[in-house]
Amino acid sequence: MSQKQYKAHFVSLKKKWLNRQNEIQKTLLDEHREAIDWLHKSSKHVLLGSLASVVLMAHPVSAASIAQVIPSPDKQMDDKIHNRVDKSSALMSATKSYLPQVVQPLTADQEQMLGKKFSDLFGMKVSAELDGKRLNRSYGLIGAEQHLMRYPGDTMATHFSTGEEADKFTSSGMAPGRGAWGYFVQSGGSLSQKDIDREKYYIAVPTFLAPGYNDNVNEYYKFFKFHKMLVVNPENGKSMVVVIGDSGPAPFTGKHLGGSPEVMRYLERVDGAQKGPVVYFFIDDPDDKIPLGPVNL
DSSP, X not given: OOHHHHHHHHHHHHHHHHHHHXXXXXXXXXXXXXXXXXXXXXXXXXXXXXXXXXXXXXXXXOHHHHHHHSOOOOHHHHHHHHHHHHHHHHHHHHHHHHSOSSOOOOOHHHHHHHHHHHHHXXXXXXXXXXXXXXXXXXXXXXXXXXXXXXXXXXXXXXSOSSHHHHHHHGGGOBOSSOBTTBOSSSSGGGOOHHHHHHHHTEEEEOGGGSTTGGGOHHHHHHHHTTOEEEEEOTTTOOEXXXXXXXXXXXXXXXXXXXXXXXXXXXXXXXXXXXXXXXXXEEEOOTTOOSOSEEOOX
């Protein structure tokens, strides 16, 4: 075969391969358009590299072709994702570094280091001691509590705003008596969103075991009532702003604090044991600006 014939044969073969590639690319786009559109709208910045690798292994399509279908990540969104990942990593690293291997009271140094780290990461002033007051411990086992009556006559039938909430949390039941601070309001007609959230995101802590409590019960009562706290699950980083909505549990239960059904579910403390370690620190929020509920880094 002459050099001229060889060149013509190579050009023809190249053209066939390019046509075949275009056909494969079109087929890929037609068959996976819905998935690609979803990825574009929902998580284009997260799985870009992985998707490209999978597609290239499955079909001989050029990376440039894929890049034309999947836009480049938005830089601002990408920066937010990286920042959140960095903070989550820092949170997990801090809890692993500063917490003891067994669940026990923290030392003053451990509380100070964790308080500073939490304050920096969550953007709020957090500490194990506030205004000279503290609980008997700041690291312990949290267990499941029941719903609390928000007003006289509140029942499981009237307790939830949506059917979805009722389906999830009715089985937890309602405590037979009022919480340590009494009813949240005196009638259902005066129930505000703030009152709803306080019951929804409450923890019970043994205020009666706090150092100095018996010396000035009235002062400590006022301080602890609905005081905001940050609760962190050190095993998964799930964190939540809650209020002290009740007093307890008793030491013989083997639990150091309790959480509402909503708190337990979010912290992922809903396994068969219904008990697991958490860190719980006071939040300094005198102007009541920090909302209750899950905290995103």
